[in-house]
Amino acid sequence: xxxxxxxxxxxxxxxxxxxxRYFAEEGxxxxxxxxxxxxxxxxTEVFLDDALAEVRETADFESACTAGCGxxxxxLVSVSPxxxxxxxxxxxxxxxxxxxxxxxxxxxxxxxRTKGMDGGQRYVLREACPFLRDEDWYCxxxxxxxxxxxxxxxxxxxxxxxxxxxxxxxxxxNTMAVFFENTKAYMSAYVSALRPRGVAIYPVELSTALxxxxxxPDAMERWLGGEDLFDSARIPVKEVxxxx
Ligand code: SF4
Ligand code: SF4
Numbered sequence: 001x002x003x004x005x006x007x008x009x010x011x012x013x014x015x016x017x018x019x020x021r022y023f024a025e026e027g028x029x030x031x032x033x034x035x036x037x038x039x040x041x042x043x044t045e046v047f048l049d050d051a052l053a054e055v056r057e058t059a060d061f062e063s064a065c066t067a068g069c070g071x072x073x074x075x076l077v078s079v080s081p082x083x084x085x086x087x088x089x090x091x092x093x094x095x096x097x098x099x100x101x102x103x104x105x106x107x108x109x110x111x112x113r114t115k116g117m118d119g120g121q122r123y124v125l126r127e128a129c130p131f132l133r134d135e136d137w138y139c140x141x142x143x144x145x146x147x148x149x150x151x152x153x154x155x156x157x158x159x160x161x162x163x164x165x166x167x168x169x170x171x172x173x174n175t176m177a178v179f180f181e182n183t184k185a186y187m188s189a190y191v192s193a194l195r196p197r198g199v200a201i202y203p204v205e206l207s208t209a210l211x212x213x214x215x216x217p218d219a220m221e222r223w224l225g226g227e228d229l230f231d232s233a234r235i236p237v238k239e240v241x242x243x244x
Contacts, residue, residue, distance in 0.1 A: 007054050009181045010047070015189035028197055030085070030220040037086040040186050044150050047182045052153065055176050064157040070137035071164040072152050072173075073129045076119035077206040078235055079146045080190040084209035085220055090144035103140065104214065106130045111207035124167045130207060146206065147183040200228035208233035 010018075019036060026032040055061040079087075091100055110130040114122055131140040139145050154160050155174040163171035187203065194201045200223070212229055213219045223229045 005054060005058070007050055007178070008047075009051075009178065010043075010185035011181075012185050012188035012192065015185040016192040019186075019189045019193035023193060023197065028194075028199075028224060030224065033082050033220075033224070034086055034089055037082045040147070041086075041144075041150075044147060044182055044186070048150060048153075048179065051176075051178050051182075055178065059176065061155050061176055063153040064155055064160070065153050067139075067142075068137050069157065069160070070128070070132045070139070071160040072154070073132040073137075073139070073149075074126050074164070075123045075129075075169075076114075076117070076235065077129055077146060078148055078187075078203045079206045079209065080187055081201055081204055081209060081223065081230055082190055082194075083146050084204060084206060084213060084230075084233075087141060087144055087146070087206065088210055088213045090141065094144070103130070104210075107207045107210055108214075111205075111211045115208070120169055123169045126164075126167070147186055151179045151183040153179050198226045199224060200226065200230070202230070203235050204230045204233035205235050 019040075022036055022039075023032065026035070052061075052063055091103065095103065107130045110127070114127050117125075117127070128134075131145075132138075133140050139149070141149075153175055155176075159171055159174055163169060163173070191201050209230055212233055216222065216229055219229060
């Protein structure tokens with residue numbers, strides 16, 4: 001008999017309830033928002049550890065992903081604006097000024113170069129995410145990387161390599177749908193918990209969202225106050241969670 005799953009998979013409803021309760025208790029401010037992102041990222045790590053353990057047991061699935069493997073990091077990175085603010089804060093605190101300015105320039109150049117491209121176009125053109133380090137293909141964000149990146153696990157490195165080398169994004173990655181359930185739930189929960197509080201929120205492309213945050217004075221306060229700041233970074237729903 002198959003083992004009963006003990007995995008707790010968040011749903012959009014359960015994640016929204018959690019986040020709504022959090023904001024009801026903590027209030028909505030820049031500080032509470034960044035703390036919420038941090039908590040969700042921690043929960044996500046626990047979820048993915050549990051999910052990987054379960055699929056190892058039940059589906060004989062072993063993740064082929066390792067640090068320094070970045071074939072999958074050549075596509076559009078979709079985030080919720082709270083995650084973009086979180087990344088912006090991470091850059092301010094985790095990098096020395098010179099390295100930070102170099103990275104910011106790289107992000108801005110990427111945002112300009114890839115403006116209007118969907119994930120498939122970026123993949124075919126091998127447009128590396130600006131956070132993917134040239135020297136070793138490590139993720140320059142790592143501890144602050146977005147939910148979509150955390151969810152990406154392939155069971156076949158040769159498939160990822162083949163897709164990259166042939167520029168054919170239709171090569172199956174041999175992943176498991178369950179890894180993305182958590183990401184979908186929290187991406188949806190950010191919208192459902194914040195929109196009723198008057199915040200203009202929708203999925204955005206990470207680099208363009210960062211360009212907005214860096215160019216608009218008091219971006220966090222204004223956005224939390226209801227200003228629609230991220231229209232230039234908005235991405236269609238169909239692009240939100242997929243490899244390319
Ligand atoms: S998903 Fe594929 S390309 Fe990305 S880290 Fe895993 S094995 Fe490497
Ligand atoms: S943020 Fe990091 S993990 Fe995500 S696509 Fe960029 S380099 Fe890859």
